[in-house]
Structure formats: C-alpha cells, structure tokens
Amino acid sequence: MTPQDLEQLIHTVLVQAAQAQEIALAAADIPTEIVVERPRNKEHGDWATNIAMRLAKPAGTNPRALAEVISQRLKAETGIKAVEVAGPGFINITLDAASAGELARTILTAGSEYGKNQSQAGKHVNLEFVSANPTGPIHLGGARWAAVGDTLARLLEASGAKVTREYYFNDHGAQIDRFARSLYARAKGEDAPEDGYGGQYIEDIASQVIADAKAAKEADPLTLPEAEATEVFRARGVELMFAEIKRKLAQFQVEFDVYFHEDHLHNNGAVAEAINRLRERGVIYEAEGATWLRSTEFGDDKDRVIIKSDGDAAYFAGDIAYYLNKRERGADQVVIMLGADHHGYIGRMYAMCAAFGDQPGDNLELLIGQLVNLMKDGQPLRMSKRAGTIVTLDDLVEAVGVDAARYALVRSSIDQGIDIDLDLLTSHSNDNPVYYVQYAHARTCNVSRNAAEHGVVKEAGFTPAALDHPADTQLLGALAQFPAMVAQAAQLREPHRVARYLENLAAAYHTWYAQCRVTPRANEEVEAGHVARLWLNDAVKQVLANGLQMLGVTAPERM
Template sequence: MTPADLSHLIHSTATEVLQSRDLDAAVLPQQVVVERPRNPEHGDYATNIALQVAKKVGMNPRELGQLLADALSNDEAIEVAEIAGPGFLNIRLAADAQGKIVANILAEAAAFGRSEIYADRNVNLEFVSANPTGPIHLGGTRWAAVGDALGRVLEASGAAVTREYYFNDHGKQIDNFTDSLVAAAKGEPTPENGYGGDYIQEIAADIVKAAPEVMELEGEEQREAFRARGVELMFAHIKKSLHEFGTDFDVYFHENELFETGAVEKAVEKLKANGNLYFEDGAWWLKSTDYGDDKDRVVIKSDGDAAYIAGDIAYVANKIERGFNLCIYMLGADHHGYINRLRAATAAMGYDADTVEVLIGQMVNLVRDGQAVKMSKRAGTVITLDDLVEAIGVDAARYAMIRSSVDSSLDIDLELWSSQSSDNPVYYVQYGHARLCSIARKAEALGVDLSTDNLGLLTHEREGELIRTLGEFPAVVKAAATLREPHRVARYAEQLAGTFHRFYDSCQILPKQDEQASDLHSARLALAAATRQVLANALGLLGVSAPERM
C-alpha cells in the first residue's frame, strides 16, 4: 500500500464515518495528506485529518480521530491505527499490505512511478536556446540537464513533450560573431563587442580551408559567407556537445523564420486590431501593463524596426497555434523581467496567460580546492559544457546540475564529483544499483529465486523502512512534475540508496555458505529486485546511467 493508496483509504473511511452520523462529508479535503512520522516508533504513517475537519462537523478532534482509528483498524491492510496528541492519527500497515508495494513494483517494472496526471497536456519545453556564437556555457549546461530531466518527468506524468531549441540567428550578436570570424581570418584584432577564444580562430580557419575564395570577397558578400558558414559550424558543435551530454531536441526553431514568414508582422497587426497596441512618440507600444507587466513595452521602434519583444510575441503565438497548451520557457538568471512580459504578451494576443510558464535558473560556478576555477582558454571568456564533461564525466555533470533547485546558485566541487566515494552523490546512487545487480547475479549462481508469495515475512524494521521509501516514488515523480522540480527525483534516489545500504547491513539477503535458501531469502531478494528497479527508474528520469558493475 503506497501513501497514495493509504490516502484514498483514509478518505473513503472518513466519508463513511461522517455519513453514518449524518455529518457533511463534503468538508473532507480532496486528498488526505499522509506523512512519515519523524519517530518510526509512532507508526509507518500519520495524518491530521481529524484535526482538519472536526470543528467543521461539530466534533472534538480526538473523538473523531478515535472513530476513524476504529474504522481503519477493521481494514486488513492496517495493523494498528491509534490517536496521539490532540487528534493526530498514527497508522502502522500490516506486513502483507506493505509487501504489495514490492509485488506492484516488480509487476509494473519500468512503468512504476508513471502516471497520467498530465495526459491532457501538450507541452512545448524550450530550454538552452543559447545563441550560436560560442560553446555552451555553464548556465546553458544547467538547463541542458535540468530541461531534459524535466521533459522526462513530464512524460512520465502523461504529458506529450516537445523539446525545442530556439535558434537565435537574427540580431546584433550574430553580427558581432560574424565580424569576429572575419577579423580572425584576416589576422586582425577581435573587434569591439566581438568574441575571443580559440574556437573563433578554429572556425575561421575551417571556413577559409573549405572555401579559400571567401578571402577574395568584399564587404557584405564576404560577411554573409562567414556568417552563414560560421553559424552552421558553431551550431553543429553545440548540437554535438548536447547530444554527447544526453540532451537532444525535437525541434530547432529559427528566429529568422518569424520574420521571413511574416509571423511578426501578423502578430503586430493583430495587436493593433484588438486595441492592445498604441502609437506614441513615433513608436508602437504594447499595453502590457494592462496584463500585469510593470511597464508598457515598445514593439515597433521609432525607426520602424521591430524590437526584440516583437519576435517573442510572434513566437508564443506560433507555439499556441501549433497546439501546445503549456509552453515552458527555461531562461537564465538575468531574465526575470521576461516572466510578466511573456505572460502579458500572451494575454494581449487573446490567449490564456497561464499557458506560459517561465523558469529562471541561477548561476553555476566550478570549484577546485576551495577556489573558483578560472575561465576556459578555448572559449575565451567562459567555462563550457565540454570543459565540465572532460573534468567529471557526463553522469556526474548531469546529476550535479539536476540535484539542486534551479532557484539557487550552484557550486560544483570538481574534486568531489570526480571521486569514487560515498561523498559523491551520483557515485553513491549508482553504486547502490550496481550492488543490487551483483546480488541478483549471486542469487542466480546460488540458484535462489525471488518470490512474491511470502512478502508478509518482511517485518524487520529496515525492511519496512525500505518498502515505505519505495512506495513514495510515484508521489515524488508527481511532485517533480507539478512543481517543475526534477531535483526531487535526485534527492529521492539518494534517500533510497541510503535506505537500501542500511537494509543491506542489517538483513541477510542471500543464504550463507551451506545454508538452505528460505522463504525469507526469496522475499528479501524480491525486495532487493524492487529496489534495483526503482533506482533504475529514478536514474532514467535524470538521464543518468544505471551501471550493473562498478
């Protein structure tokens, strides 16, 4: 019985108790909250449902709690239900009911933890979207890991997810990138506001090597040749780095497309027609303050050029017109202003502002020996995804980026994350999975089969702790999806690994030499197999490998 199952049982029991006394069962919350007590001696689970509703139905909380405890105790899944304090309800599950969690995990296998809570959601998940002017930096690396994990969590919750990369190939930064390439090819200094670093020299050299005639061109013709080929080469490198990092995209959307297809002009005309665009001081302004923004925004500047927000407006309209009913933008720490801006633009276009969500990720720093790691020579000004992977590997890099809330800045200790010790969180979790695989191999060699027929024998304190931790996985995945916080899955995996290691130290899973395998051994082997499955499921949601040997 998982916490969700227990919550449902308490709700139905409370409904029956209240109705039997002609009391209004409508006062019950839609979902009863059950929690693990801090002190295991108090029971497996606890709920304050009696305290929540007693006053509403004119009863003393302890009196109502006792009625609920008596009714629950009649259920075969409950070993003990008793009142504590002013009306808390402490519950201990029957061993057979706990054992069903193990059987369910083994039956559902890779599907355990999945749900359909977002079956009606068609999600456009846009993340990374770094300009093709240089390698992916650490901020983009964080989003590459977190965004991919969030996509996996949402899919595990029933959503249809399209991972999208917004390819910014329209604007001043591309011009600066182009000028940097031309200067490098000519052996000239990097221009003001240009890009330095070895990668600029490498791309410029590749362009000249493939097409030497480019150096004979002049002016805009030459710049266009360097721009087109330079952006192509830079983005090929970005895509390769992301792919090797385990992050791939379904759609690469080019910003230029919004201008070339007339989508920006169409959006502007729609805003003029619905009265949400006004003309003042020679420019066209969006009435964004009418929709929760802190100020109105210029959409068409006084020189007739489109402001950056014009593309944003056309882009969100494009997403919704493609059928997405949830558009998640994952942006950097300097983009807080985009939250109200994008929601206001969405509402002004006549769409539901709640279709748009903006997640903001904070900065990432690398640390070695307590000191910040200096810039990457190849990238010139930043440390890149490739630098991080080279230092600690893909699994550690992904896990390190995912396991903390994106709301907080992140320091990654290179020595810690490259170590093979229990202090390294990803190593700790992966070692747990590898140890479980080793147990399965040894069991096979000994001829010991797992069995779900005697799971009621799993009555040891460590067994119960492990089973209850396993049962929490579906709720963890749901919370990670609804709160957009995949770090919850990583923290859960660490908790599960720790709980398993304590179980392993206390309970003999396999028979000792010359010892006959018993029903208890088979039941514990089933528990170990269920743990291995859930660890693999959790690591899969993070895009981190689950090694069988370490």
Template sequence: MTPAALADLVRTSAVTVLAARGLDHTVLPDTVTIERPRNPEHGDYATNLALQVAKKVGLAPRELAEALAASLAEVEGVAGAEVAGPGFLNLRLAADAQGELVRQVLAAGERYGTGDALTGREINLEFVSANPTGPVHLGGTRWAAVGDALGRVLAAQGAEVTREYYFNDAGAQIDRFVDSLIAAAKGEPAPEDGYAGTYISDIAAEIIRTEPSALSLPESERHEVFRRLGIERMFDEIKKSLHEFGTDFDVYFQEDSLHASGAVEREVEQLKESGSLYLADGAWWLRSTEHGDDKDRVVIKTDGAPAYIAGDIAYLRNKRDRGFDLCIYMLGADHHGYIARLKAAAAAIGDDPEVVEVLIGQMVNLVSEGKPVRMSKRAGTVITIEDLVEAVGVDAARYELTRYSVDSTLDVDLDLLRKHTNENPVFYVQYAHARLASLQRNATELGLSSSADADFSLLTHPREGDLIRTIGEFPTVLRRAAELREPHRVARYLETLASAYHKFYDVARVLPQGDEEATPLTYARLTLCEAARQVLANGLALLGVSAPERM
C-alpha cells in the same frame, strides 16, 4: 499498499464514519494527505485529516480521529491506528500489506512510478536556446540537464512533451559573431565588443577551407558567407555537445524564420488592429502594464525595426498554433523581466496568460581545491559544457546540476564529484544500484531468483519496512516533481532510497552462505532488493543518468 492506496482507504473510512453520524462527508478533501512520521516509533504513516475537517462537521478533532482509528483498525492490512496529540492519526500496516508494494513494482517494471496526472496535456518545453555565437556555457549546461530531466518527468505523468531549442539567429549578437570570425580569418584581434577564444579561430579557418575566396568578396557578400557558414558550424558544435551530454531536442526553431516568413509583421499588424499596441514618441508600444508588467514594452522601434519582444510574440503565437496548451520557457538568471513580459504577450494575442510558464535558473560556478575555476581551454573566460564533462564525466555533471533547485546559485565541487566515495552523491546512488545488480547476479549463480509469489509477510524487520515505504514514495515524488517543475526532487529521493537500502543491507543478510538452504525469507528479501534496484534504475533514467551494473 501504496501511500495513495492508503490515502483512499482513509478517505473511505472517513466517509463511513461521517455518514454513520449523519454528518456531511462532502467536506472531505479529494485527496487525503498521508505522510511518513519523522520518528518511526510513531507508526508507518500519519494523517492530519481529522484536524482538517473536524470543525467543518462540528466534532472535536480527537473525537473524529478516535472514530477513524476504530474504523481503520478493522480494515484488512491495517495493523494498528493510534490517535496522537490534538488529532493526528498514526497508522501501522501489516507486513503482508506493505509487501504487496514489492509485487506491484515487479509487475510495473520500468513503468513503476509513472502516472496520468498530465495525460492530455500538450507541452512545449523550451530550454538551453543559447545564442549560436559560442559553445554552451555553464548556465546553458545546467538547463540542458534540468530541462531534459523535466521533460522526462512531465512525460512520466502522461504529458506529450516537445523539447524545443529556440535558435537565436537574428539580432546584433550575430553581427558581432560574424565580425569576430572575419577578424580571425584576417589574423586580426577580435573587435572590442566581439567574441574571443580558439573556437572563433577554428571556425574561421574552416570557413576559409570551405570558401577560400571568402575574404576577397564584396563586404555584404563576405558578411553573408561568414554568417551562413559560421552559424551553421557553431550550431553543429552546440548540437554535438548537447547530444554527447545526453540532451536532444525534437524541434530546433530558427528565430530568423519568423522574420523571413512575415510572421512578425503579421502579428504586429494584428496587435495594432486589436488595440493591444499604441503609438507614442514614434514607436509602437505593447500595453503590457495592463497584464502585470512593470512598464509598457516597445514592439516597433522609432526606426521601424522590430524589437526583440516582437519575435517573442510571434513565436508564442506559432507555438499555440502548433497545438501546445502549455508553453514552458526555461531562462537564465538575467531574464526575470521576461516572466511578466511573456505573460503580457499571451494576453495581447487573446490568450490566457497561464498558458505561459517561465522558470528562471541561477548561475553555476565551478570550484576546485576551494577556488573558483574560470578559464576555459576553448572559450577564453567562459566555462563550457565540454569543460565540465571533461572534468567529471556526463553522469556526475548531469546529476549534480539536477539535484538542486534552479532557484539557487550552484557551486559545483569538481574534487567531490571525482571521488569514488559515499561523499559523492551520484556515486552513492549508482553504487547502490551496482550493489543490487551484483546481488542478483550472485543469486542467479546460486539458482535463486526474485519472485512475485514470495511471502512478504516475513519482511518484519524495521529496516525492511523502511525500505518498502521508501520505495512506495516514488510515485508521489514523481507527481510532485512534475507539478512543481522540480526534477531535483527525484535526485534527492534517490539518495534517500540508496540510504534506506544500504542500511537494510547492513542488518539483513539476503543470500544463504556456505551450505545453508534458501528459505522463504531469502526469496522475500531477494525480491525486495530487486524492487529497490528497479526503482533506482527508473529514477536515474528520468535524470538521464546511467544505472551501472558494475562499479
């Protein structure tokens, strides 16, 4: 019995109890909260339903809890129901009812844990979107891991997710990038406000090999050649790095296309006509304070050039025209102002600001031997995605970057992630999977296999019950991770599951030894282990991390 099924059971009993007393059952919440008590001695699950609704129906909480306990005690699969404190209800399930969950995991396989909470939603998920002026830095690498995992989690709840990279190929930063390439090609130092690093020299050399006469072209033509070829090569490198990191995108959207196509100009004219823009001091301003921004924003500057927000507004319109009903932006720590700004942009084009969500990610630091790591082999002072992967590998990097809330600054301990010990969280989880895979191989050599027909009522050891209940939490964890846009919940859950399995393995022998014969308990435990392995594999897949068969 899953926690969701138990919640439905409790609600059904509550309806019966209230109806028998002529009381209004419509006060019951649609979904009953079911939690695991911190102290296992208090039961398998607990609910505070009586405390939630007793006052609304005119009963004392304990009186309602006692009536619920009596009703639930008669339900098949419930071994006991006890009232605690002011009206909490502690529940114990029969072993066979708990074991039914193992059968459900086997039947669902890779689909176990998925749901339909977001079915019908069309979500545009934009992340990384680093300027094509250098390799992906650590902040972008964090988004590459978290954004990709979030996309998988949202899709696991039924959403249609489009992963999008906004290619910032317009603006002053591109001009500085081009000037840096030209300087490198000439053998000159980078401009004062330009970009340094061996990657600049490498790209400049490639451009000269492709276009030997590039430096002798008239200034405007030279600038265009270095711009076109430089951006192309830099972005190819960015795509390659992200692909090798396990992160690919469905759409690469070029900012410059919004300007070249006239989309920005058309959107600005529409905003002028609708009154969303006003003219002051020679510039056109968005009335963004009317929608929660701290100040109105310049959309068209005094020289007639569009400000950056003009492209943002046109880009949002483009996303909505493509049919997305939710647009999630994953931005860096210095972009807090964009939350109100983008919501104001949505309101300005006549949209509900709630179609926009902005997630802000904090900085990432590398630490080795207790000291910050600041130097990169290719990018000077900027640590890149390649630097991190070279140091610890893709799996460890992705897992570590995903296991923390993006609200917090993250210090990545390279020495810890290199360890093949239980101190290393990704090793701990992957080792649990490898250990389970090894168990299944050993079982096969003995002619044994997991079976949905096993007698799960034999799984009465407390560690078996704990493992089953932990497996049962996976669908709820996934749903909450999707609702809150927090894929780190999946990583933390996997560590809890791995711990539950290791503790089970320490006290419960699964396979027969020597001349022993397999018993019904053997098959029940072997099947429980296969369910645990499946859930670990499913969770790791959502994080884009491998589930090794051997370690």
C-alpha cells in the same frame, strides 16, 4: 499496499461512515484526493494523514472526534496493523508486514512503469530550454539548463503530459553580426573586433569556412568584397556553430523535438500577425512614431515598444510572436527556462501573456536559473565567452563524464547558485552523490548475482510477511514514496527532488544491506525471508534505475 491503495482505502471508509451517518457529510462531499505521508518520527507508524483536520469543519465536528470515527473503521480493514489518533487530529497508520511487503511485488510487476502517474495528463507543455546563441560553445549556465530541462521533460512525460522540447535558435540580430565580423577578422589573421568574440573556436570555425569553400570549389571568401565575405562567414559560421551545439547536446543525452529559428518570425509575418491580435484586443497604441504595448495594464512597470520609430521590430516583438506561435501549435502551457540575467524579462513577458487573455503562471511560466561555478583544487575556474576563456559543457564532461555532470547540474534547486567540485565528482567515495547512488544500484545487482549462486531465486515464491525487520519497513517506506515524489517534482518544476530522493533511498538501502541478509549463511537452508528480501532488493534496483533514467544518468551493474 501502496500509498495510493491506502488513500483509496481511507476514501472508502469515509464514504462508508457518511452512508452510515456516523459523520455529517454526504458521500458525494468526500474528497477523492486524500494525502498520506511518511511521519517524520518512524515510531508514529508507516503513514499519516490529516484528512480529519481537513473535513472537521464541513462535518460540523472537531478533528479528533472525526479522526476517531475514521480510526475505528480503518482498524477493521485487512492489512492494517494499528491506527492511532495523535495531536489535534492526525491519524497515524501502521501496516502489517504482509501488506507493506506487497509493495515489492507491485514494483517488480510494474517494472520501468513504476513511478509514472497521470497528474499532468491532458496537458501539452512546450518546454524551451538551453537556447544558447549560436555564437559560441555551450557554457556552464546552458549546460545546467540542458540537464535540468531534459530531466523536467522526462518528469512531465512520466506524469502523463505531452511535452514538446524546443530550442530557440537566435539567428537574428546584432550578436550574429558581431559573430560574423569576428570570424572574418580571424580568417584575415586579425584580432576580433572590440565588441566581437574571441577564443580558439572562432579561429577553428573561420578556418573551416574557408576549407569548406575550397572543397566545394567555391570562391575563397577572403577574395570577396567585405560585405559578401562577411555574409559567407555569417551563414556558414552559424551553421557550423549550431551543428556543433546540437552534436554536444546529443552527447549529453539531450535531444529536441523542435529547433525554432528566430528569423522565421520576422520573415513570415508572424510579428505583424501578433501585433494585429493585440491591436484587436485594444492594448496597442501609437506614440512618438513607435508602436507600443500597453503592458502597464497587466502589471508591467512600463509600457513596451514593439515597433521602434525607425520601423524596425524591437526584440520584444519577437518574444510576442513566438509565444503566440507556441500557443497556436497547441501548447496549453509554455514553460521557458532563462538564465540569471533575465530577471528583468519576467514582468514584460507575463504582461504580454495577460494581454493575449491568457493566465500568467499557467499558460506562461518562466523559470530563472542561477549561476554555476566550476571549482578545481578549491579555486573557481573563470569564464568569459568574448575573452576566449570560456568554461564549456565540453570542459565539464571531459573532466567528470556525462553521468556526473548531469547529476551535479540537476541535484540543486534552480533557485540556488551551485559550485561544482571537480575533485569531488571524480572521487569514488560516499561524499560523491552520483557515485553513492550508482554504487547502490551496482550493489543491488551484485546481491542478485550472489543470490542466484546460493540458490535464492524469486521463482521460489514471495512471502511478503517475511519482510518483518525494521530495516525492511524503512526501505519499503522509502520505495513507496517514489510515485508521489515524481508527480510533485513535475508539478513544482523541481527536478532536483529526484536526485535527493535517490540519495535517501540509497542511504536506506545501504543501511538495510548491513542489517538484513539475502543469502543464507554457511550451513543454513534457504528460507522464505531470504527470498522475500531478494524481491525487496530487486525492487530497490528497479526504483534506482527508474530514477536515474529520469535524470538521464546510467544505472551501472558493476562498479
């Protein structure tokens, strides 16, 4: 019996109690969403629900009295071993071994589909993440968003949502001009401008621009007038840098559905169209020769300039046009992941959303991630893009590999800054979380191979009642929580819950492995318990693989 089966069963007995007039509620008033959770104390049973406490007031009774009615009906149901009313009205439920053990069959039947749900069905989410400026390699902050964003997209899809992964290509503005001047300067053998970019990658790209021109039998950019030369380095340099960014993201198992160019907004009239929409809503005014959004009406700390007095669009104008563009492309929810230095954007962006008549926090959601520090030998590695000492996604992957890098970047809440210990992530020890989880999966594979060699095969039949050891119960309970965890991680935008769940499941599996046998001892016959525990072992293997897949991390069969 899965938690979802138990929730449905509780709903059924409540409806039956209402129809029998044992409770003062109409059957139609019984909620369809009933939550069961694992008790913190395993002595309190397998599952617990607070439904009696939720319904007591509308039923005109006290929670314990209602809990007793529910308890008596549940006790008569097949698969229920014991039911106890505790405290102010909690209902603790213990399943019989056969009912609990059936979960292993459910998991193996579902395979890679186990854990998927429909909690986000019907939603179209436009998820924008990374969006690093094409003026340098992806730094650690961008790497964190790459891992977190891709995992969140996988979780949303596993929960039934349609997801568009989007990368906002900032190819408009002053930073691109500084990038072009930096390339031009390095090509001439000069230092980068004071406000420009440094580092070996600048010299590499500048050299490539010249080499490409030569290969195409075009004029050497250095022989052109400065303005023309700078434009060549801008156009070709941005193209080369962005191609490198896309290549590195693909190696990091991150692909995007849409690469949206900022220039597109300014060149096709999208900014003017967005301003006209807002003007029609009466939230645009002119003052001091500029065009303003009356954003204070929607909670911002001040009104915002959209078109400056010199006629140029303010940066915020692009944000407005881009949001409208996403909504018009069909997104119900626009989710944007931003770095720690973007806290000041929240007020104006949510005000803009409300100005369009949308709901901030629903139609538009901003996620702010905190900083990442890379540690080696107990000391932080510093980064500075302009100084040329940047610590990049490449540096992290080269040091620990894609699996460990993705796992380390995802396993902490985005609200927390993280220190990534390179020494820990390259160690083969239980203190290394990704090794701990991957080793658990490899161990399940090894158990399956050994079982086959000893004649223990699933085809011999499954006897779920044989899973009667306390360690079996604990492991089944951990497996049962996977679908609800996936749905919650998607809803709360908290991918780190997947990693933490997998670590807890790995711990439960390693404990079970030490206490329960899949293969018979010498001179023992293969019994139903051995086969049943092979089913359970393989169910753990499946859930570990499903969870690691959501993290974009491989599930090795040998380590």
